[in-house]
Amino acid sequence: MTLMSLDGYQARITYNPESDQFRGEILGQSGGAEFYGSNPDELRREFKQSLEVYLEVCRERGIAPRKQFSGKFNLRIPPDLHEQLSLEAEAQGKSLNVLAKEALQKSLS
Template sequence: MNLMSVDGYQARISYNPETDQFRGEILGLSGGADFYGSNPDELRREFKQSLEVFLEVCREQGIEPRKQFSGKFNLRIPPELHEQLSMEAEAQGKSLNALAQEALQDSLRS
């Protein structure tokens, strides 16, 4: 995955061969903010500038800049997988939630 970090914020970077530019999209914001650059230095400068503008607008309007998360989400899986995971969790002496949380944490380390 192509990520760039600035001041604790991350952006997903993609390349558009038609315009010969990189595009960054800042992740985890309560609104949209993107930026463009032709090389890594320009991209990083534009990232900082776009982030500063976004944060200033949030301050002016009293908006929380980062998305808020409850810690809950629904996951739809096939019933057979649900059964297998439930049995695996039980065999390990864990809740299904704990098993899923461990697997999700491990996926971030990969």
């Protein structure tokens, strides 16, 4: 996966060999916005234009452009892994939440 950034927004870039074009999908939005280009310069221009249109539509409709996150989510794991992680957190003197948060933060670096 390739990411492209513009004005604090990120887009996932994929290549479609059938159309011989790159497709960008802006991430973390309340709605969807995508764009296409044949080369990096065209892709950047289309990203900028697509983002401008998306933000304008959000303003017109009174919609927050970015998804709102609560900081909570459910994670489904096998019971034996849950047990092992709970024991490891306890051994380290941490809560399971702190252990998971640290592991998730580490995965981003």
